[in-house]
Amino acid sequence: MSKIQREPTKLVPIPSVNRIPERDIDKSPILECQHLGIDFGGLSAVKEFNIAIGRTEIAGLIGPNGAGKTTVFNLLTKVYQPTRGTILLDGVDTHSMDTAAVNRAGIARTFQNIRLFNNLTVEDNVKLGLHNSIKYGMWQGIFRLPGYWKEEKIAHERAMELLSIFDMEPLAGHEAGSLPYGAQRRLEIVRALASNPSLLLLDEPAAGMNPSETAELMENIVKIRDTFGIAILLIEHDMNLVMGICEGIAVLNFGQIIAKGTPEEIQANPAVIEAYLGKRKEEAK
């Protein structure tokens, strides 16, 4: 799509608190949440969650443990059905979609507790990400018709290409469950990317990585955004990573957004320092 083409205005005006990066400012956001919320029993795990994410934005979601960050991802991907509010993906309400349909509509994710297909090979894990773009059916597979060979070949090449983002081609034949922790996290990202999302959700992608691995991951996240031209929303506790690559950040505390802004604004925000950043500094001492 060329840059001059404008989307027809179909959205409610974007509240000024929601950050859209400069280059996306003339376009509608890829994701917009309005008054999103969920209750577990009596507990409101997430409430009044409003956010807009630009089409090629790298956005961060931070906050103390138990703040509800993962729950937000589960709401966006419909692992949980929201109790309140609206999710607009590229202007389309995902109200009636289930998890699989949301993925087909354009949201892919990784998990805080890694969820790979452990008994399958690395390559098969990526091919499962490609599942909906591989075009042959059950009978063509059983009878090994030409469609099977053709599509499997394309899928193999595509899988290798995607694995090459993290230089993981040599691991293609290995069982996913036998990979070291860092490689498993990277494979999850590749698998999510394979499903051709327009919004990629990363839940603590740097957890358990050493500083050099984290630095490499930061580069790769930016590279992925630039190559694929997609939006990325990430949850992360590593402030170097968050402040280094995120263009917009939202801070969650007790299920509520307490601040939104650029990394500079967030770092200077007294409420954020009080609720989160300050505590982290103390922990570090």
Add this chain to the structure above:
Amino acid sequence: MKSIKLKQHTKVDFATYAGVIVAFIIVTLMRSNGLLGRSTIGLLVPICCYVTMAVSLNLTVGILGELSLGHAGFMGIGAFTGVIVSQAMLINGTESVPLRLFAAMFIGAIFAAVFGFLIGIPVLRLRGDYLAIVTLAFGEIIKELITCLLVGVDKKGLHIIFNYNGLKTVSDLHLAEGGQVIIKGAQGATGTNTIASFTAGVILILVALVIVLNLIHSRTGRAIMAIRDNRIAAESVGIPITKYKMIAFVTSAALAGAAGALYGLNYSNLVASKFDFNTSILCLVFVVLGGLGNMWGSIIAAVVLYVLPEELRALGDYRMLIYAVVLIIVMLTTNSSQFKSLAGSLSIRQSKKGVTER
């Protein structure tokens, strides 16, 4: 890379096909040289049926990862459907044995698949072990339903009575001259023209293997195994869970139906109680001992554990002792990675273990 990997599992698959064919040739040679006793020859067709049962059940239990406790129910549906098809064709002038065998197994498979589908609709969308409970009930119910059937055939077609209160008799079928009763309620199928053969059994095994192994190594099978490994992750990459669970379960049921049809055509008298819970569990034992998801393991377990109790009759008291020992040996060999690599199979799995990062 791909060519290497393809070779790996293709190698295992072809070794499995080759093993079945070699076993067929050896048994046929031994048989024609009079080396097999009468009782052993009588076991050949049932062995083929149980091997197919084990392979098909492994698709549900090992590949899909759902527990099914009523696989014999599908076998029973296939058996009685097959007998009806074969007998009806015979009465109406089709004498060709291969044609009747094929039709019986094909239609038996379709009937079993339809029942699998009907069970699957409510159950497969649920999470948890509901399939185990429902298939358990299904197996028992099917057995009872077949016991209520009165079926006869004449030139005008099939006559079927569902004799739920036990008040009807065969004469209520009102068969025309030259008609024949095929199923007599609790007495089961009687007077069946036994056309099942070892050759047909081996062909059935090979067809079942081709279907299951090719399915596993295709887009569809990958999706099924993804659901087994991690349902939430599978959903997160856009895989429709219920659809793929259904494909696996219905295929599994269909193959059990075909196996049942062959089984039914091996006996002139067959009662529905043959397809009870014990038979379902027996098939499950083959699958578990042969290794979940391991098709050649299922084959070996089914053959050894079906033949053994029969062949050990002569040993009297020691029979169950030896049976138990063999059970353990089968479990250790088919589930041990050393044996797997020794057998030249799953060698990928072996090499994977020693990976360190980069």
